[in-house]
Amino acid sequence: MSKWSVKLELRDIYAIKHCLQDSIEQKETELFLDRLVSIDNLSAKKREELNKDIVHEIALLERIIKEINGFKEAKGIKTKEDLYVK
Numbered sequence: 001m002s003k004w005s006v007k008l009e010l011r012d013i014y015a016i017k018h019c020l021q022d023s024i025e026q027k028e029t030e031l032f033l034d035r036l037v038s039i040d041n042l043s044a045k046k047r048e049e050l051n052k053d054i055v056h057e058i059a060l061l062e063r064i065i066k067e068i069n070g071f072k073e074a075k076g077i078k079t080k081e082d083l084y085v086k
Helices: 010-036 044-075 080-084
Strands: none
Touching (some): 010 044
């Protein structure tokens, strides 16, 4: 896999973060609903793929959050989130 260097603004990074959060939530909901329904809607392969996707996207999300925090710390940026998270 090749690597790319891309310059992003903080708002772009936040957009990616929120998109990943939505994607994770959607996949977790799909798995949860499949467990609730007595009829096996998802194949075992599909469930395994969703689980792998969730794990991978959570790792990406954590990395993006670290990047955001590092950027904000380096630039001395304070946001509304910083006021509520201690």
